[in-house]
Amino acid sequence: MSIHAIAVDPKDPQQFIAIKLPQPEVGENDLLVTVKAVSINPVDTKVHQGAIKNGLQAPKILGWDASGIVTAVGPNVSGFAPGDEVWYAGDITRPGSNASQQLIDYRIVAKKPRSLDWAAAAAMPLTALTAWEGLFEHLKIQDASAEKTLLIIGGAGGVGSLAIPFAALNSQVKIIATASRPESAAWCLERGANLTVNYQDLVGELASHGIKQVDYIFCLNDTDGHWPAISQLIAPLGTVCTIVENAQPLDQNQLKLKSASLHWEFMFTRSMFSTPDMAQQGKILQQVAELVDAGKVKTTLTATLNGLTVASIQAAHHQVLAGHMQGKVVVTC
Known part of the structure; x- marks a missing residue:
């Protein structure tokens, strides 16, 4: 079984390409998530600019915000099971969320707010x-x-x-x-x-x-x-x-x-260095989910693009690069 992803083209890093990859093998602390929506952040555009400047040896999958459904869990995972609806901000050292499926450490994941749809949820974690x-x-x-x-x-x-x-x-x-x-x-x-x-x-x-x-x-x-x-x-x-x-x-x-x-403040520090308190991020996201479901915090979604395609990812990047974003832009998968 393969997964679909949108990646930076190593032959021309200015561009994005659609690629197919083997389904990743679930690690001991991993969740395999079927991605339903992703949002684009300034970090996406900065990493893309870095690829343009420094070059790439292989396609690079960006994306560090997602909502989706747990498909499989690793042997050390607790608190999650296949079928759970989750949200997370990801790990900059691993392949990103601009893909049909993604591996993510369960400690930096939480159950998504019940009151939000996929797009509204994906706008918020990072x-x-x-x-x-x-x-x-x-x-x-x-x-x-x-x-x-x-x-x-x-x-x-x-x-x-x-x-x-x-x-x-x-x-x-x-x-x-x-x-x-x-x-x-x-x-x-x-x-x-x-x-x-x-x-x-x-x-x-x-x-x-x-x-x-x-x-x-x-x-x-x-x-x-x-x-x-x-x-x-x-x-x-x-x-x-x-x-x-x-x-x-x-x-x-x-x-x-x-x-x-x-x-x-660099949100990726805990996952990048596997800090002893890495699970704090999952706890924060759970607290935020509770605030959302209680009606105390609103989603920051302001624009939605449909379909995980080269065109939608490019368009989302252009909106962020314009520098006048109010709230967040999300791509549904």
Whole structure:
């Protein structure tokens, strides 16, 4: 039996191709999942750009967000059985979810929300994990008092769209989100932001609201571009977390003077290094599923493309690369 996949073409990495592969052999900690929907994230486009720059020896299957049905389980797996409906964000060191079937370590998987269809579920895992880990494991905003402020740079994107309601539900902080368009501002406010500001002049915009500094900053795009404002705005003893790699060295003199801390959030760390707490990601996804089914968190799905084809994957990548995504784009399989 073979599986169908869409992969980066090693002969021309700019392009995607449809390929057939043997059905993978289930490892001891693996679930074999029949994929029903996948979403496209900035990491997909970045890995694709890396393949274009560095070349490939073999076709590369991208995709790190999926919902699907468990087909088989490995001997060490507990808590899952064939027929279970699941969601997960994947492992960047293994073949991705742009395939009819995929192997995934059961520890980073959870049962999908019962209230969501395949596409709505696939939109959320990677961004949910990134938002949750950034807010509650690095920034630790759940411990903050009500007078503290959180600035989310990139409020209407995939991660920001979940970071806002997570912060609103699980902390007392005042939530400020960046949004440059009226529809993006409305999106952020609907999800629980207390205030929106235009990212093009963060210092000036916040000053117009009487805000000279913030206690927590969650940077979800363009770390280099926003760094001068971040350094100026972060309060003494404040905390910064970013998910975007820097292209240039970051001047940390202001952070040093303020005894402020800088954290990096990379959702794939736990699976990449098989950390002892790797199963925490499955637990986080289960908590998020419960919030969704309780009606407290909404899916971030905003666009759906039908059929796992070269054309649909290319179109989804183009939407993400355009840089104006509100929420997430999903491809159904």
